[in-house]
Amino acid sequence: QVQLQESGPGLVKPSETLSLTCTVSGASISPYWWSWIRQSPGKGLEWIGYIYYSGSTSYNPSLKSRVTMSVDTSKNQFSLRLSSVTAADTGVYYCAKGGEPPEDWGQGTLVTVSS
Amino acid sequence: DIQMTQSPSTLSASVGDRVTITCRASQSVNNWLAWYQQKPGKAPKLLIYKASTLKSGVPSRFSGSGSGTEFTLTISSLQPDDFATYYCQQYDSYGTFGQGTKVEIK
Numbered sequence A: 001q002v003q004l005q006e007s008g009p010g011l012v013k014p015s016e017t018l019s020l021t022c023t024v025s026g027a028s029i030s031p032y033w034w035s036w037i038r039q040s041p042g043k044g045l046e047w048i049g050y051i052y053y054s055g056s057t058s059y060n061p062s063l064k065s066r067v068t069m070s071v072d073t074s075k076n077q078f079s080l081r082l083s084s085v086t087a088a089d090t091g092v093y094y095c096a097k098g099g100e101p102p103e104d105w106g107q108g109t110l111v112t113v114s115s
Numbered sequence B: 001d002i003q004m005t006q007s008p009s010t011l012s013a014s015v016g017d018r019v020t021i022t023c024r025a026s027q028s029v030n031n032w033l034a035w036y037q038q039k040p041g042k043a044p045k046l047l048i049y050k051a052s053t054l055k056s057g058v059p060s061r062f063s064g065s066g067s068g069t070e071f072t073l074t075i076s077s078l079q080p081d082d083f084a085t086y087y088c089q090q091y092d093s094y095g096t097f098g099q100g101t102k103v104e105i106k
Helices: none
Strands: A003-007 A018-025 A033-040 A044-052 A057-059 A067-072 A077-082 A091-097 A109-113 B004-007 B010-013 B019-025 B033-038 B045-049 B062-067 B070-075 B085-090 B101-105
Touching (some): A018 A033, B019 B101, B045 B062
Antiparallel strands (some): A033 A091, A044 A057, B033 B045, B033 B085
């Protein structure tokens, strides 16, 4: 049974970069797609994007200019970076196995954008 | 962007009831439609993908149907564990979620 665990700062200042890592256990990063999704009271569930183990990506067009995803196969991890954050980026961030659709999700981590 | 609209937003039902939730897409998503169940404080759990394929381990009382722009999630006999919020997601063009349907106890 695959398990995913998000990690990273719970508080990020406006205009800075949000960085999260998802550690995968119970499955190898290859040869799968891996997703990031977020949830906020105001916007509900929002698909951020996904990355293939080889590094190919697909991002939400509304976030594409600020999003970077990467994979570290040696550590069985994948990561999310979201730049120039504002309060609107506050929410629970989930990582998940699978891209279309995300099938197994981590428990989520709350990220608050505030000074 | 493809918009997904669920109805109703809230549904009151009793144990044993047959429950149907509808999800409409602003344009065709073919059959690239998933359904999730979410309980408070927990991550969404995938129930159905490709509109009607039940994920392994999901009880058979859950079923999905539809194609193109209109889809339904049916729970044939509501159980106590089924009171939760349900979301649809299209993955034909990027990924968009519906706003959710809360199934509450009547």
